[in-house]
Amino acid sequence: xxxxxxxxxxxxxxxxxxxxxxxxxxxxxxxxxxxxxxxxxxxxxxxxxxxxxxxxxxxxxxxxxxxxxxxxxxxxxxxxxxxxxxxxxxxxxxxxxxxxxxxxxxxxxxxxxxxxxxxxxxxxxxxxxxxxxxxxxxxxxxxxxxxxxxxxxxxxxxxxxxxxxxxxxxxxxxxxxxxxxxxxxxxxxxxxxxxxxxxxxxxxxxxxxxxxxxxxxxxxxxxxxxxxxxxxxxxxxxxxxxxxxxxxxxxxxxxxxxxxxxxxxxxxxxxx
Ligand code: MLY
Numbered sequence: 001x002x003x004x005x006x007x008x009x010x011x012x013x014x015x016x017x018x019x020x021x022x023x024x025x026x027x028x029x030x031x032x033x034x035x036x037x038x039x040x041x042x043x044x045x046x047x048x049x050x051x052x053x054x055x056x057x058x059x060x061x062x063x064x065x066x067x068x069x070x071x072x073x074x075x076x077x078x079x080x081x082x083x084x085x086x087x088x089x090x091x092x093x094x095x096x097x098x099x100x101x102x103x104x105x106x107x108x109x110x111x112x113x114x115x116x117x118x119x120x121x122x123x124x125x126x127x128x129x130x131x132x133x134x135x136x137x138x139x140x141x142x143x144x145x146x147x148x149x150x151x152x153x154x155x156x157x158x159x160x161x162x163x164x165x166x167x168x169x170x171x172x173x174x175x176x177x178x179x180x181x182x183x184x185x186x187x188x189x190x191x192x193x194x195x196x197x198x199x200x201x202x203x204x205x206x207x208x209x210x211x212x213x214x215x216x217x218x219x220x221x222x223x224x225x226x227x228x229x230x231x232x233x234x235x236x237x238x239x240x241x242x243x244x245x246x247x248x249x250x251x252x253x254x255x256x257x258x259x260x261x262x263x264x265x266x267x268x269x270x271x272x
Contacts, residue, residue: 026071027071027072027073027094027096028094028096029072030042030072030095030096030141030143041138041140041141042068042072042095042141043065043068043072043074043095043137043141044065044068044135044137045065045066045067045068046064046065046134046135047064047065047135047136047137048062048063048064048065048103048125048128048129048134048135048136048137049063049064049065049076049100049101049102049103049136049137049142050062050063050100050101050102050103050105050106050113051063051076051078051091051093051099051100051101052099052100052195053078053080053114054091054099057162057163057193057194057195057196058190058191058192058193058194058195059080059112059114059195060101060105060106060111060112060113060114060195061078061079061080061113061114062079062080062113062114062115062116062119062123062128063076063077063078063079063100064076064077064079065137066087066090067090069092072094072095072096073092073093073094073095074092074093074094074095074100075087075090075091075092076090076091076092076093076100077089077090077091078091079115079116079117080114080115080116080117081117082117083117095141095143096143097143098143098144098179098180098197098199098200099195099197100142101142101144102136102137102138102139102141102142102144103125103129103136103137104125104136104139107125109177111175111177116128144178144179145179146178146179146198146199149176149178149179149181149198151173151176151181151198152173152176153173153174153175153176154172154173155172155173156170156171156172156173156206157171157172157173157183157203157204157205157206158170158171158203158204158205158206158207158208158209158216159171159183159185159194159196159202159203159204160202160203161185161192161194161217162194162196162202165202167217168204168208168209168214168215168216168217169185169186169216169217169218170185170186170216170217170218170219171183171184171185171186171203172184172186174193176198179197179198179199180195180196180197180198181195181196181197181198181203182194182195182196183195183196183203185219185220186218186219186220187219187220187221187222188220
């Protein structure tokens with residue numbers, strides 16, 4: 001009983017109240033490690049890639065594999081951050097995550113890639129890897145294939161605002177790149193957009209909220225207050241900075257389909 005958590009993990013023993021390991025879904029085996037997989041290489045520390053910034057889901061950034069852990073979990077650094085090299089701002093992604101992409105993904109898909117901190121001029125992977133003597137993670141390591149993604153830009157949907165996931169909002173597919181969707185929240189600035197996988201469980205068909213009796217956040221409609229806040233150009237979002245510019249009014253789509261305008265301002269927006 002006096003075993004420390006660390007000792008317990010090492011000995012692999014269960015405490016009486018611990019959920020036993022077999023109850024958990026095992027992380028997927030990356031295809032490159034399956035028998036007959038295309039290649040035997042895995043991610044290696046230092047490899048460069050592109051990744052959705054988990055603290056600012058509207059951006060895809062140059063990133064680095066900082067650590068390869070057991071079961072193919074990767075610690076990833078977002079290179080546009082001011083890093084203190086302590087690892088405090090690394091993120092854990094599984095090697096099969098749909099939120100990481102091979103170098104060149106953004107260029108091929110005409111997406112603005114956020115360059116590393118301090119990078120001057122237009123970003124070029126070729127020059128960057130050459131000058132830094134870096135290596136890009138081979139494209140075969142990434143899980144980009146998907147049976148079929150039939151989303152099209154312009155389609156309406158309901159999507160969780162993953163920076164405030166209790167908010168499920170009226171949204172529109174802005175772009176589709178293979179299995180990756182760019183979701184725009186109706187009435188909100190583009191900086192609130194989210195890159196999200198088409199197989200994510202955080203997006204729903206129109207009518208979902210009504211079906212499950214959950215409040216749907218309607219499109220934000222401009223008010224005088226929100227027009228003023230708009231001029232104040234809100235700061236970039238992200239968990240590291242306080243989100244700003246949230247003044248506005250939700251057009252609240254209630255479950256009986258009659259729309260009511262719910263006024264809300266500032267940080268209290270849509271608080272229920
Ligand atoms: N006022 C909050 C909430 C913003 C929610 C935006 N979503 C619905 C797209 C803020 O600005 O952080």
